[in-house]
Amino acid sequence: MSGLPVETNLIIAFSGRKHGNMSLYYGEASEALNNRMIFLSRLGIDYRDLVCARQVHGDSIRYVTEADKGSGAGSYGGSIADTDGFITDRKNIPIAVFTADCLSLFIYDPDKPAIGLVHCGWRSSKSRIASKAVRLMQEKLNTAPQNLYAGFGSSIRGCCYQVSENFKEYFSEGLSKKEGNLYLDLAEVNTKELLATGVKKENIFPPQACTFCHNDEFFSFRKEGNSCGRMISVMMLK
């Protein structure tokens, strides 16, 4: 999210392949915990405070408070159930989502201040999870969408994300044709979604890279299959 106003009260980060698998659901849990500890301590975050979700490709967003601190930090079972996004205005509560090709959406309201972090796969995007997150920030935190900044983690892009023809029924944006095949760009879908809620175009920052094109730097589920690690997207107000 380069281009953001310089802020000292916001921590925002996205891990890469070199930081290792961050998920306690896939792979070796003790190794993932160690990876989290190393990656997060450099950011000034205690990995034991992390708030994680049992992501289900749904459209539920949770307003996180101190009571949720540490949910899913030590075990996958402790993660908050049936949730694909978090919002909060509380300080020192790190919220996280995990991806490998899926899109993570970072939302920042510098005025409150408040933050939101959303796991946007195609199912959640089809359910308009991005605008649900913005709406919840409006309801709970009195956020004005025109003040929001939004950025995306690296994800599989329209260059590589081939989908079936019936996706035309799900999405009116973000689709392109190449050699007779249909491709979807979730960042484009969610950018349009954010613009419709009132977020300003100049405040939305696209993903840095395609995870499939740059598989040497990022985990890609489509490229690697089930054994693939997961990257962490994390945000915290200080």
Ligand SMILES: [Zn+2]
């Ligand atoms: Zn690509």
